[in-house]
Amino acid sequence: MKPGTACLCGSEHFDLAFRYDERPNGEVTFDFSSGGAYRRDVLCCQCCGHYLSVHDMDMSSLYSAAYVSATYGADGMRRTFERINSLPADRSDNAGRVERIAQFAGKYFGDRVSSLLDVGSGTAVFPYRMQLRSGWRCVALDPDARAVEHARTVAKVEAIRADFTKVTDLGSYDIITFNKVLEHVENPVGMLAKAARHLNDSGLVYIELPDGEMAVEGGKDREEFFIDHHHVFSAASLMILVRQAGFSTLEFERLREPSSKYTLRAFLRRSAP
Numbered sequence: 001m002k003p004g005t006a007c008l009c010g011s012e013h014f015d016l017a018f019r020y021d022e023r024p025n026g027e028v029t030f031d032f033s034s035g036g037a038y039r040r041d042v043l044c045c046q047c048c049g050h051y052l053s054v055h056d057m058d059m060s061s062l063y064s065a066a067y068v069s070a071t072y073g074a075d076g077m078r079r080t081f082e083r084i085n086s087l088p089a090d091r092s093d094n095a096g097r098v099e100r101i102a103q104f105a106g107k108y109f110g111d112r113v114s115s116l117l118d119v120g121s122g123t124a125v126f127p128y129r130m131q132l133r134s135g136w137r138c139v140a141l142d143p144d145a146r147a148v149e150h151a152r153t154v155a156k157v158e159a160i161r162a163d164f165t166k167v168t169d170l171g172s173y174d175i176i177t178f179n180k181v182l183e184h185v186e187n188p189v190g191m192l193a194k195a196a197r198h199l200n201d202s203g204l205v206y207i208e209l210p211d212g213e214m215a216v217e218g219g220k221d222r223e224e225f226f227i228d229h230h231h232v233f234s235a236a237s238l239m240i241l242v243r244q245a246g247f248s249t250l251e252f253e254r255l256r257e258p259s260s261k262y263t264l265r266a267f268l269r270r271s272a273p
């Protein structure tokens with residue numbers, strides 16, 4: 001373990017959950033993990049059950065370009081978009097997400113909702129389907145130029161190329177969504193906290209995170225523990241993330257999705273000042 005490794009909750013006491021001496025089955029091969037020795041530990045916080053992935057491989061340039069290439073390949077985004085779009089609703093994680101958000105927003109806002117920002121939109125299937133379902137203005141945000149071009153030309157949604165943690169001129173939205181995004185960054189608290197600046201009054205945030213507490217039973221090859229996830233959450237660490245970022249939880253649930261992913265999801269609002 002690196003000296004000074006600390007959990008979101010502040011604890012520095014961990015158990016070793018998994019040790020990897022080679023790339024686990026199914027994990028994407030990134031440039032940085034394909035040469036030299038593969039050595040990585042997944043640690044579990046003794047206090048809150050949060051998981052941290054700890055290694056010395058350099059991931060600094062991952063999301064600028066390599067992630068799209070490694071994950072989708074040439075023209076893979078369009079094919080992935082079409083494949084996910086053609087799934088029947090009962091086999092689509094995205095269809096479940098769209099319905100859940102539409103249902104919650106209807107209850108929470110009535111008809112007073114008109115805009116949504118999806119941070120880390122990737123294939124843009126979600127903003128595309130959400131916009132079709134709801135009629136809201138759904139905006140995709142991604143740091144990758146190809147993802148943004150794909151969102152505009154294939155998904156035909158408004159799209160912004162930006163690093164969400166740095167961008168300032170975003171405007172504000174009724175709903176901001178982080179669908180399996182916060183686990184990919186080293187500082188999920190900082191990223192989530194920034195959403196408060198871009199929410200309308202009484203706006204909502206929706207988060208989805210990998211559920212380590214459920215996935216751990218499936219062993220070290222579960223995708224929840226793959227190298228692109230710095231963090232894998234527990235119910236307790238989700239609550240800690242939310243509070244530290246200045247939000248409170250309106251509803252929280254855990255589910256196993258049609259794809260077999262174990263997922264935590266929650267609707268949030270800004271905490272009272």
Ligand SMILES: [Zn+2]
Binds near residue numbers: 008009010045046
């Ligand atoms: Zn902890």
